[in-house]
Amino acid sequence: MADRDAPLRLLSVHAHPDDEASKGAGTVHKYHLEGVRSTLVCCTGGEAGEILNPALDRPEIAERLPEVRAEELAASAAIIGFDEVVMLGYRDSGMPDTPANADPGCFARAPLDEAVGRLVEVIRRERPQVLLTYGDDQRWYPHPDHIRVYEVSMAAVEASADADRYPEAGEPWEVAKVYWSVWARKRMEEMHRAFVDNGIESPFDDAWFERPSHDDRITTTIDVDGLYEIRAGALRAHATQIDPESPFWFGLPDEVLATIHPYEDYIRAVSTVDADLPEDDLFAGLR
Ligand SMILES: [Zn+2]
Numbered sequence: 451m452a453d454r455d456a457p458l459r460l461l462s463v464h465a466h467p468d469d470e471a472s473k474g475a476g477t478v479h480k481y482h483l484e485g486v487r488s489t490l491v492c493c494t495g496g497e498a499g500e501i502l503n504p505a506l507d508r509p510e511i512a513e514r515l516p517e518v519r520a521e522e523l524a525a526s527a528a529i530i531g532f533d534e535v536v537m538l539g540y541r542d543s544g545m546p547d548t549p550a551n552a553d554p555g556c557f558a559r560a561p562l563d564e565a566v567g568r569l570v571e572v573i574r575r576e577r578p579q580v581l582l583t584y585g586d587d588q589r590w591y592p593h594p595d596h597i598r599v600y601e602v603s604m605a606a607v608e609a610s611a612d613a614d615r616y617p618e619a620g621e622p623w624e625v626a627k628v629y630w631s632v633w634a635r636k637r638m639e640e641m642h643r644a645f646v647d648n649g650i651e652s653p654f655d656d657a658w659f660e661r662p663s664h665d666d667r668i669t670t671t672i673d674v675d676g677l678y679e680i681r682a683g684a685l686r687a688h689a690t691q692i693d694p695e696s697p698f699w700f701g702l703p704d705e706v707l708a709t710i711h712p713y714e715d716y717i718r719a720v721s722t723v724d725a726d727l728p729e730d731d732l733f734a735g736l737r
Pocket of ligand 1: 465466469593596
């Protein structure tokens with residue numbers, strides 16, 4: 451049974467610095483304003499990322515990219531309202547079929563048991579009721595580290611509750627609810643329509659709309675209306691990764707972007723508590 455008097459805690463597991471800004475930033479901020487403790491686990495340092503902002507594509511920045519990305523992550527996490535950032539300590543595996551894949555220290559090549567053990571330790575220390583991670587279907591963006599985040603998260607939730615697994619990693623803890631972050635098709639459609647309505651060339655071509663839609667699997671929608679500045683501020687904090695001129699992220703005026711699909715969508719993958727679907731609160735059934 452869930453302890454309804456326990457302080458609420460949320461754990462987000464992401465692959466790279468900047469993923470916490472593009473997935474769930476408004477959700478985490480909303481709960482932060484309610485006093486929910488939020489912890490971010492970032493599995494890799496994002497070392498394989500390229501500098502995607504031409505204004506910052508300079509040798510002195512490229513040389514110290516890992517440090518720059520750590521600074522960007524700290525700035526983004528502060529804007530979003532994470533209480534703590536835990537680095538799981540793996541190297542970025544790079545995009546599929548790139549040389550970074552071969553690095554033995556990369557996240558995708560790390561022994562599964564070892565990575566699961568590291569996450570179990572964080573879960574048992576933080577004791578979150580709710581864990582946010584990535585889903586089982588990543589065909590539209592098959593980054594090896596994102597697929598690994600899913601595998602490690604689901605295995606760690608199961609292992610964390612089992613006293614016989616990783617006994618050295620702390621007292622067992624059962625995570626009550628697990629959610630998978632979804633980029634809704636509805637969001638893309640609204641964005642595309644806004645580009646057309648504003649007479650701006652849309653970056654969403656047919657290929658975008660041929661990607662599999664997960665909208666029919668969405669169980670849980672969080673209203674993040676009014677939190678656009680937080681979401682955009684966190685993205686902009688990742689200045690080497692997010693080009694402020696990118697049509698995909700910032701091709702529309704801020705006042706338009708603020709009104710587009712002001713929701714963040716999730717698939718509820720695990721729940722040990724009674725909470726009817728659809729939901730508008732990750733902690734439904736826990737308070
Ligand atoms: Zn990523």
